[in-house]
Amino acid sequence: MKNIMKESVYHLLDVFTNQRFGGNQLAIFEDATEIPTELFQNIARELNLSETVFLYPKNDQGHYPMRIFTPVKELPTAGHPTIGTAYFLAQKYPQQIGQLELIMSQKIGEITVKVDISSSGVTMATMYQIDPIFGKVFDNRHQIADLLSLKESDLLAYPIQEVSCGVPYIIIPVKTIKNIENIIFRTDIWEQLKPLFNENSVYVFTPHGTLPNGDLHGRMFAPELGVNEDPATGSANGPLGCYLFKHNIKKGPLISEQGFEMGRPSILHIHIENEGDKITAVKIGGQAIIVGRGTFFL
The missing domain is CATH 3.10.310.10 (Diaminopimelate Epimerase; Chain A, domain 1)
Structure with a gap:
């Protein structure tokens, strides 16, 4: 039967x-x-x-x-x-x-x-x-550049920092779109870094876009979640917007590009509301x- x-x-x-x-x-x-x-x-x-x-x-x-x-x-x-x-x-x-x-x-x-x-x-x-939590700042910039197959000089001078709006991410700023395109995520270096990062995912961005209205361009890597690379990550772009606000890099409604290097172009809308230096709302749209x-x- x-x-x-x-x-x-x-x-x-x-x-x-x-x-x-x-x-x-x-x-x-x-x-x-x-x-x-x-x-x-x-x-x-x-x-x-x-x-x-x-x-x-x-x-x-x-x-x-x-x-x-x-x-x-x-x-x-x-x-x-x-x-x-x-x-x-x-x-x-x-x-x-x-x-x-x-x-x-x-x-x-x-x-x-x-x-x-x-x-x-x-x-x-x-x-x-949810409201952001700003975590640890990482000083091992040379090793983190190695993780991405980049040079330390490709990194922007802003902090490499853990930020969470519910899910923590390691936010890594780089200088150019070309730097983003050239990333090759090295799993051998990841094995060394993941205890330091508490196995949290990595979001790499540059404060430039490829589209006429683009403000940011990024890539996200989450090996511990079984996701080698993610084409669009709302839970990372909220922390990214908070990071940009905190470090006075970019403010106002922002257009974030992701997934372009994977052939799955994605557009995320970031809006951080504030009262003075205090973030009062984190909004991600799409x-x-x-x-x-x-x-x-x-």
């Missing part, structure tokens, strides 16, 4: 882009109640995307519980899964002109996302990240597009 397999539908999105085959891929299982929780990690590993979301129905508070997995671990929060899931949910509401507010219940807590809707549909989703649907057999 054949075993009867359950089927679970997932949706595939490209996030931080409005073009198919750009941005960061995301799988969303829209009804996680039908999937045993012990399978979440295995499913994420099988799909092998940067992140996979398991979404639950709206709870009594009107919030949407969701869990986020990389191929190797669960995350407390993440940018492109939050933006992509909000975009996906907004498609299910009657089309209305204006702004829709969604509350996403994540491992880290409640995350607010505001979705702008025009007559042509969803135009932008913006998540509010677009998304639904590109496909699949069925997983359980």
Whole structure:
């Protein structure tokens, strides 16, 4: 007698882009109640995307519980899964002109996302990240340059620093777009550095863009999350915006480019609000597009 397999539908999105085959891929299982929780990690590993979301129905508070997995671990929060899931949910509401507010219940807590809707549909989703924590500054600049296959002279004079808005990143500033393009991430050096970095992911940026309206250009490496390189990282661009504000490098609404070297160009909108020297809000926005649907057999 054949075993009867359950089927679970997932949706595939490209996030931080409005073009198919750009941005960061995301799988969303829209009804996680039908999937045993012990399978979440295995499913994420099988799909092998940067992140996979398991979404639950709206709870009594009107919030949407969701869990986020990389191929190797669960995350407390993440940018492109939050933006992509909000975009996906907004498609299910009657089309209305204006702004829709969604509350996403994540491992880290409640995350607010505001979705702008025009007559042509969803135009932008913006998540509010938690207040920044500025961590350790790293002085071993020569070794960190080696990690990226760059010279120490390619690094900007600003600090190399750990910053977190829920997920910690090591922020590394370099001088030029060419420096970014020339990065080859050395896993041998990473093995030496990861205890010092507490296994946190690395975000390298330059304060220049390739597009006419681009302000920043970056790359993100997360070997401990099973992600060699990520094409668009909302949870890193929030800390990046806070870093830029703290060190007086760039302020105001910023356009951040990522994923270009991977052939998946992504655009992230950074907006840091402040009262004097105090950061009062960290907002990351972007677009998304639904590109496909699949069925997983359980």
